[in-house]
Amino acid sequence: MALDFDAVLDDVNWQILSELQLNARLSYSELGRRVGLTSPAVAERIRRMEEAGIIEGYRAVVNLERVGLPLLAMIRLATDERMCAQFSALVKDIPEVLECCRITGGDSYIVKVAVRSVRHLEELLDRLMPYGQTVTSLVLSTPVTYRAIAPAEAVPSTAVAADRPDAHALRRS
Numbered sequence: 001m002a003l004d005f006d007a008v009l010d011d012v013n014w015q016i017l018s019e020l021q022l023n024a025r026l027s028y029s030e031l032g033r034r035v036g037l038t039s040p041a042v043a044e045r046i047r048r049m050e051e052a053g054i055i056e057g058y059r060a061v062v063n064l065e066r067v068g069l070p071l072l073a074m075i076r077l078a079t080d081e082r083m084c085a086q087f088s089a090l091v092k093d094i095p096e097v098l099e100c101c102r103i104t105g106g107d108s109y110i111v112k113v114a115v116r117s118v119r120h121l122e123e124l125l126d127r128l129m130p131y132g133q134t135v136t137s138l139v140l141s142t143p144v145t146y147r148a149i150a151p152a153e154a155v156p157s158t159a160v161a162a163d164r165p166d167a168h169a170l171r172r173s
Helices: 011-022 028-035 039-051 081-091 118-131
Strands: 071-078 097-102 109-115 133-138
Touching: 011 028, 011 039, 028 039, 071 118, 081 097, 081 109, 081 118, 109 118, 118 133
Parallel strands: none
Antiparallel strands: 071 109, 071 133, 097 109
16 A cells, blocks of 8 residues: 555644654653643654654754864765675774765765774774775864754745754654
């Protein structure tokens, strides 16, 4: 049975998603107060969105510097087709990798990493180089760390969302 996302994502569910993206720790009662529903109604709507795969999870935002990983870098990797599967498997098990995207164009991947030091970055690059050519950029600052999504018709083409550091906090009910 195909899921009707328009039915699941009505205006109230978009309001719930907006609130959860800004603060996933909101209780069901607080969410209900904000969107005009009872706690059980909010819980049921969230459960349905989780089952539909619209909400995939909740996570805490960690201050990388305070946990000993002050350097953030973006590594572009250009590899050939035969190495792509091997690299995809390898990168999943490297703890310094925060995110890895397979991309189009001259490069094959963009890998976001957090490391303790330049030496640590060098050691990581040494592990990645057998899979292809790397180009590394250190991140100086991050003007946008997270952007909450909204219904496509609600977002003007020139809209710029505010940076929200609490956007992925753990939710407690």
